[in-house]
Amino acid sequence: MSEGPIRVVIAKPGLDGHDRGAKVVARALRDAGMEVVYTGLRQTSAMIVRAAVQEDADAVGLSVLSGAHMQYFEQVAAGLRTAGSDDVVLFGGGIVPDDDLPALREVGVDRVFTPGASTEEIVRYLRQAVAERRSRRAGAEAGR
Amino acid sequence: MADDRTPTVAGDAHDTEDDTVPTPRLDAWRRDTYGPAVARIPERSTASETLSGIPLEPVYTEEHRSRAAALEHPGEYPFTRGIHASGYRGKLWTMRMFAGFGTPEETNRRFHALLAAGQTGLSTAFDLPTLMGYDADDPMALGEVGRCGVSVSSLADMEVLFDGIDPEAVTTSMTINAPASPIWAMYLAMAQRRGADLTRVGGTTQNDILKEFIAQKEYVIPPEPSVRLVVDTIEWGPREVPRWNVVSVSGYHIREAGSTAVQELAFTLANGRHYVQRTVDRGVDVDTFAPRISFFFNVHNDFFEEIAKLRAARRIWARWLREDFGARAPRSWTLRTHAQTAGVSLTAQQPLVNVARVAVQALAGVLGGANSLHTDAYDEALSLPTEAAALLALRTQQVIAHESGVANVVDPLGGSYFLEHLTDEMERRALALVAVIDAQGGVEAAIENGWFAREIGDASYAEQRAVDAGDRVIVGVNAFQAEAPRVPLQHVDASVARAQAERLATVRAERDDAAARAALADLRDAAVSGRNSMPSFMRCAHALCTLQEQMDVLRDVFGVYEEPVVL
Numbered sequence: 001m002s003e004g005p006i007r008v009v010i011a012k013p014g015l016d017g018h019d020r021g022a023k024v025v026a027r028a029l030r031d032a033g034m035e036v037v038y039t040g041l042r043q044t045s046a047m048i049v050r051a052a053v054q055e056d057a058d059a060v061g062l063s064v065l066s067g068a069h070m071q072y073f074e075q076v077a078a079g080l081r082t083a084g085s086d087d088v089v090l091f092g093g094g095i096v097p098d099d100d101l102p103a104l105r106e107v108g109v110d111r112v113f114t115p116g117a118s119t120e121e122i123v124r125y126l127r128q129a130v131a132e133r134r135s136r137r138a139g140a141e142a143g144r
Numbered sequence: 145m146a147d148d149r150t151p152t153v154a155g156d157a158h159d160t161e162d163d164t165v166p167t168p169r170l171d172a173w174r175r176d177t178y179g180p181a182v183a184r185i186p187e188r189s190t191a192s193e194t195l196s197g198i199p200l201e202p203v204y205t206e207e208h209r210s211r212a213a214a215l216e217h218p219g220e221y222p223f224t225r226g227i228h229a230s231g232y233r234g235k236l237w238t239m240r241m242f243a244g245f246g247t248p249e250e251t252n253r254r255f256h257a258l259l260a261a262g263q264t265g266l267s268t269a270f271d272l273p274t275l276m277g278y279d280a281d282d283p284m285a286l287g288e289v290g291r292c293g294v295s296v297s298s299l300a301d302m303e304v305l306f307d308g309i310d311p312e313a314v315t316t317s318m319t320i321n322a323p324a325s326p327i328w329a330m331y332l333a334m335a336q337r338r339g340a341d342l343t344r345v346g347g348t349t350q351n352d353i354l355k356e357f358i359a360q361k362e363y364v365i366p367p368e369p370s371v372r373l374v375v376d377t378i379e380w381g382p383r384e385v386p387r388w389n390v391v392s393v394s395g396y397h398i399r400e401a402g403s404t405a406v407q408e409l410a411f412t413l414a415n416g417r418h419y420v421q422r423t424v425d426r427g428v429d430v431d432t433f434a435p436r437i438s439f440f441f442n443v444h445n446d447f448f449e450e451i452a453k454l455r456a457a458r459r460i461w462a463r464w465l466r467e468d469f470g471a472r473a474p475r476s477w478t479l480r481t482h483a484q485t486a487g488v489s490l491t492a493q494q495p496l497v498n499v500a501r502v503a504v505q506a507l508a509g510v511l512g513g514a515n516s517l518h519t520d521a522y523d524e525a526l527s528l529p530t531e532a533a534a535l536l537a538l539r540t541q542q543v544i545a546h547e548s549g550v551a552n553v554v555d556p557l558g559g560s561y562f563l564e565h566l567t568d569e570m571e572r573r574a575l576a577l578v579a580v581i582d583a584q585g586g587v588e589a590a591i592e593n594g595w596f597a598r599e600i601g602d603a604s605y606a607e608q609r610a611v612d613a614g615d616r617v618i619v620g621v622n623a624f625q626a627e628a629p630r631v632p633l634q635h636v637d638a639s640v641a642r643a644q645a646e647r648l649a650t651v652r653a654e655r656d657d658a659a660a661r662a663a664l665a666d667l668r669d670a671a672v673s674g675r676n677s678m679p680s681f682m683r684c685a686h687a688l689c690t691l692q693e694q695m696d697v698l699r700d701v702f703g704v705y706e707e708p709v710v711l
Contacts, residue, residue: 015275015285020401027605030711066272067527067636068287
């Protein structure tokens, strides 16, 4: 199904407890009409993948401020692939140096928002990324 | 008592009305002078309130004169104007830069560099596994070892971390909360093994678990037993390590999580009062420990509001300790505080602009009478600070201290109509919020029912919306955007985890296992029986028990806390 509100899982992987950004983004997405599941703290990558599959999420956003972003994004991307959900839009936010962006893109992270990003920017991005995903899906189903 | 200070309005020497009546002169000024002025050039929309939403008048005069402030002097109760009569005229504030990354060896090198650069105290940042009570080789620590602080899993790491640093000569602050007791015990055991006398060892453990539940979320066991461990340190510390500040009650993280300045002030003081009350409830004389409780506030962007916040904090605390708790020693009444510039205000865009933000915030800390100060490095919205960026931040403090002249007069802004009014207003609003906490049954109740999380969540969301809407200008973010040259960043070597795991393996292989097991059994007994746990943590430290072994005992006895998810 390619209609209906955008469904997003916002997750805090690992030990990091800094949840201000995750919560602000989750509220902004909700206020923009999306269905948002916020996982709460200290999620393993497997828990996040499970939530994404169970919620039939269009997008998964990870918030990492501890510097351990590479491994969590890699693990979640791999988990989504294994679950057959590798077309889920994977995005993130946190203290992430520009130098790490190419490597993150390579493992399947579509976009990373760093301090100073506006919630409007994130809403706009998700609407477009999810629309593209849904039309790809519709195309794939039509061609079957 | 205030009569002899009744305002005399310039040109109207005979006019000495009561100060509750607005002076006709000010009303006339509003009508005749200010009105036409703003008719020509309208007020900017952001000029009407502080960051915390306190309404602002265009100007402050005798009309807003503070009754409280007229009687206040530095070094005297209620210490609004500072806890030292001589302010910074004698001793400057302690310049204490928070540092830690990678292995204990790497952080030890940074410590020596900071001391060589003129820093006057150390402040240790630990990595997330340490903060959450996991050893560096545990699967839970994977990918996090040494990332946002230094990794410490046992006494062996602590000895490397402070190699070549005399614990009797340099005071050390440690930002550690859920595992504060075992980490402090490792530090003290390190000092003892070097022959130091614990009565001469000074420093601070943050050890403020309440703000972890409220804001930073690095808690392990539930609130009630967590507070019990803090009270154990408050009871034990002043007796055994009298120069140690056992708790640094922290508003910093509450603010970073998104609270306003008023909320930061109210929540922090309420937390501090809770520790005092719980310790007094145990039958401990308030004057034996109150002087060893210190504070840690944020200094954010709104210059005067931040100064007013620090002044109001000292006034409220002094009144509570003297009047509510009946403390007799003046040292029990004084709120001593560390301050740090607002990490959350740093931007990834045009990072060098952060140098200016930090300088303004640091100046507010100094004019607010902070007793020690950390200045953030300009690159911290992107990574851990590089050595060069951290040095520039320290230099910023040194310029304020030695070149600006602001340290030469005690509380130089005291008596400013605006600042004194704002100080009173911060006090009034904070006390109103404390009453809301009390009405719910206190801070532990307001943690467990999610009230703090809602308050902070609402405030941070409102702030973000104001920035997104352009109502609040952040230079380089929603105004004056430009491409900026990239700055060099600090990288943490992935080999840290391996090095730390190797040292842990050595510790486990070489220690006296029976002694370690006995120490852990003793800790379990203290946890179960309720006797003071600090002697057991000391025994565990000397027996080279690892951090996680000790925290696992607590997890096993008390369980692991999970917060209600509040959006």
